[in-house]
Amino acid sequence: MESGSRLRATACTGMAVALCVAAAATQQPPPLAVVNVRIIDGTGAAAIEDGRIVIDGDRIVRVGPAATTAIPSGAETVDLSGRTVMPGLIDSHFHIENDPKLALRQLSHGVTAFRDPGQWDEQFVELRRIIVEDGIPGPRIFTTGPHIDGDNPAYPADSVVARDAEEARRHAEASVARGASALKIYYRLPFAAAKAVIDVCQAHGIPCTAHLELLDARELIAAGLHGIEHVTSFGISLVPRREAEAYRQAVLASNDARRDGRYRVFAGADLEGPFAQALYGTLRERKPFLDATLAVFERRPPSPTGVGGTSPPSAAPNGVAGSAPPPAPAAAGGQPDLAPMRAAGFAKMKQLTRRAATEGARVVVGGHTEVPFAGRGEAPWREMELLVESGFSPLEAISAATATAAAFLYRGTELGSLRPGFAADLIVLGAPPDRDISAIRTVERVMVAGRWIDVAKYRQY
Numbered sequence: 001m002e003s004g005s006r007l008r009a010t011a012c013t014g015m016a017v018a019l020c021v022a023a024a025a026t027q028q029p030p031p032l033a034v035v036n037v038r039i040i041d042g043t044g045a046a047a048i049e050d051g052r053i054v055i056d057g058d059r060i061v062r063v064g065p066a067a068t069t070a071i072p073s074g075a076e077t078v079d080l081s082g083r084t085v086m087p088g089l090i091d092s093h094f095h096i097e098n099d100p101k102l103a104l105r106q107l108s109h110g111v112t113a114f115r116d117p118g119q120w121d122e123q124f125v126e127l128r129r130i131i132v133e134d135g136i137p138g139p140r141i142f143t144t145g146p147h148i149d150g151d152n153p154a155y156p157a158d159s160v161v162a163r164d165a166e167e168a169r170r171h172a173e174a175s176v177a178r179g180a181s182a183l184k185i186y187y188r189l190p191f192a193a194a195k196a197v198i199d200v201c202q203a204h205g206i207p208c209t210a211h212l213e214l215l216d217a218r219e220l221i222a223a224g225l226h227g228i229e230h231v232t233s234f235g236i237s238l239v240p241r242r243e244a245e246a247y248r249q250a251v252l253a254s255n256d257a258r259r260d261g262r263y264r265v266f267a268g269a270d271l272e273g274p275f276a277q278a279l280y281g282t283l284r285e286r287k288p289f290l291d292a293t294l295a296v297f298e299r300r301p302p303s304p305t306g307v308g309g310t311s312p313p314s315a316a317p318n319g320v321a322g323s324a325p326p327p328a329p330a331a332a333g334g335q336p337d338l339a340p341m342r343a344a345g346f347a348k349m350k351q352l353t354r355r356a357a358t359e360g361a362r363v364v365v366g367g368h369t370e371v372p373f374a375g376r377g378e379a380p381w382r383e384m385e386l387l388v389e390s391g392f393s394p395l396e397a398i399s400a401a402t403a404t405a406a407a408f409l410y411r412g413t414e415l416g417s418l419r420p421g422f423a424a425d426l427i428v429l430g431a432p433p434d435r436d437i438s439a440i441r442t443v444e445r446v447m448v449a450g451r452w453i454d455v456a457k458y459r460q461y
């Protein structure tokens, strides 16, 4: 702003540095009015066809139809005719691993905030350095500290091991002291130790989430667990106790047993049976968050012309974070072709995700970093498409990635919706995603905290 620059130069003349900085901090750019645009606010409400958003500093101050939303005098206006604006996406399950630039590529795809559900703080140093160096306000980073797991952890490098409830409590307190805004239980943690972690979260007012798999979802949710990572966390809750125990023992003997084992459990599960019904009762009562991460489990039926499942377009983990073998090739050498079983199991995972939502679970979007059927940095988009394939409306899938995800961060009164007083984190799309969810791939502009990001730059990462 011309007058602001002039004022700042004058104010700094002859002033002490601290006063000069304080004066500069008071120089605000003029309000920004985004006009002639469709608005999806993230709450699930229908789009406003001819809308306006007024942004002042890092906050949204007005949102509504053009007819009733005044543009402040002196505001800069941006005409976005033909475009749709919605809140920035929140990826509830993003593993930074050793690739900090992937978070910036996802930012160019509209992911303005993410939570890494299990990682040492040291792993974020490089991303934070780039953010400071580039002078950008995001992506917003939410961390949990390492997974809190039991003996023989699934991901040793990303975990702390607790051998009893007291060790679990100490690990949990240590992560909170280092700034964790949530904690994550991993499946080898015994029940009493998992309960100790939940108690620490409740004492600090932060969410506790978990990859269950070997722990009973109904018991943990009843004990106060707020969130479930991976729809596969419900597997043993869906089948008779004897079958559940066989699966538990197989995975306890070898973590890799879950890779095909979870598809087998789901393929055979009865989603209307008594065990599923009992789970639904718990979901109705407690309404936990569910971060299904369908995209990382996606397996497609065998193609009619070939053998085996449709090949993923790129190498990707075959389960959760970390290395894993790719899906088995076609039947050969006497080995059974597992593709139909995996596809059947995945179809049930989609069904259960939808059913869980209708029973009361609050479904969010977790992209899970790299997935079989999406390009680099596109996992959250694929997850939204899979939610719609599972029976969610496009507006519901959008809320899962925005307002509901913000609630799961315990930031639902400041992030994830386009409402007055909320952070100005938004994306501009070339096509309307409430009509066809694949339009989420048409991100043209990204704003974090009231500032446009250099989309072209980060799309090269």
Ligand SMILES: [Zn+2]
Pocket: 093, 095, 117, 320, 321, 368
């Ligand atoms: Zn994960």
